[in-house]
Amino acid sequence: TSRVGKVIKCKAAVLWETSKPFSIEEVEVAPPKAHEVRIKMVAAGICRSDDHAVNGTMYVPFPVILGHEAAGIVESIGEGVTTVKPGDKVIPLFTPQCGKCRVCKHPEGNFCLKSKLSQNQGSLQDGTTRFTCRGKPVNHFLGISTFSQYTVVDEMSVAKIDAASPLEKVCLIGCGFTTGYGSAVNKIQVTRGSTCAVFGLGGVGLSVIIGCKAAGASRIIAVDINKDKFAKAKEAGATECINPQDYKKPIQEVIAEMTDGGVDFSFEVIGRLDTMMAALLCCHEACGTSVVVGVPPYSQNLSMNPILLLLGRTWKGGVFGGYKSKDSVPKLVADFMAKKFSLDTLITNVLPFEKINEGFDLLRAGKSQMLLVLFF
Incomplete structure (x- = not known):
């Protein structure tokens, strides 16, 4: 009935x-x-x-x-x-x-x-x-x-x-796939041959990696304190995985040394204020872009020195990978059916x-x- x-x-x-x-x-x-x-x-x-x-x-x-x-x-x-x-x-x-x-x-x-x-x-x-x-x-x-x-x-x-x-x-x-993948391919349009750092290797972080790889990034540095997540990150397309706990110095300094002064694109996919700052600082001060993807805790603020942006860095955020939802979800499903991503x-x-x-x-x-x- x-x-x-x-x-x-x-x-x-x-x-x-x-x-x-x-x-x-x-x-x-x-x-x-x-x-x-x-x-x-x-x-x-x-x-x-x-x-x-x-x-x-x-x-x-x-x-x-x-x-x-x-x-x-x-x-x-x-x-x-x-x-x-x-x-x-x-x-x-x-x-x-x-x-x-x-x-x-x-x-x-x-x-x-x-x-x-x-x-x-x-x-x-x-x-x-x-x-x-x-x-x-x-x-x-x-x-x-x-x-x-x-x-x-x-x-x-x-x-x-x-x-x-x-x-x-x-x-x-x-939600998860589109938020991560879209942050890389849609919101900031990662460029071919660029270097990327991804903080947080949950499902959304892995989706960011899939997006960076699809966009043709040459290096994708995956960052997490849980090394059990590294195998999946490599499977998704990360070229190297690092654990901040393995280093004496702040992780942003480690990444800057690995990448001639900082990555082109960094993504914070955890929702913590300290990692948002580290992600901002690990992208190049003159030409880097950092994206806030993780949802931060309500009613907490970051204080930062504006000089971090003055020299040319870009700091962005975006919900749902920047996609207009009703228009884009059917297209993403079509891309999945066409095997453009797994x-x-x-x-x-x-x-x-x-x-x-x-x-x-x-x-x-x-x-x-x-x-x-x-x-x-």
Whole structure:
């Protein structure tokens, strides 16, 4: 029997309060309103940003259903929806693309003014929620909440993708892969023959390396204090791997000596203030560019001497690899289908949805560089 227009009861991972495990609960998912889409999840990745929300370094209103990197199939649509239809394979977009705001109209900008990332109030665009659990409303996360068997998103927060694509792989295009890869090939356009340094070798860091390699960088120096991550980094395309703990002097000085004064491009993919500074300092003072990719802790500031920029360095940031989401996600999936890049290196653990807490334990223990939680 069709459930179109009706409430769906399904399982979701609900977080009731900060720093607690997820609770697998039965939730009620309301039908989509006008310009909304209800999606059946197939696969979702676990990303460090979800963990920031769990441990309180990123503000979220509770209770909440987290998750923002996934792929699924459209179950039903609200009135006025034109870009997807029931049965379409889709990727939900944590950075929406309304197409109307100043940023969407800007050729370079991609941080849509409708994004929930800057004001995470836990609702859809109309200010209300579609989830209920134990009679209480449950908040959305970044407008998509993918740790649920069904979710409702605004039409501006979903992209239709190739019907032949394997959802258990392309779900990584919903955040981690695209954020890293795009930082290198799109946001700053790494040049052929250049030198790069990548700080942090989780799934996003590996994706930066894949991007640097695809752009033709001649040297890609991978930096992490966990040497267990070096093999994967080499597999992704790193030419050398270094551990800051192996040196007496600051890592930026080590890298500057290795690269005739500093790299052309550096990437901070951890979200720590000290490594952001090291990444800035390890790129050449006259012609280097450093990119902040990792999400920094809320309400912490860096102080720096402006002379570090005066001589010609560039310091940049960018969400989701600088890509306009609704336009670019289908193209990236097409590139994946055309074998322009592989996602296999990034998938280290595949778990059933019920074992989501084990997945987060692996992430925190540094045992996993990118994980998949599978839905059924």
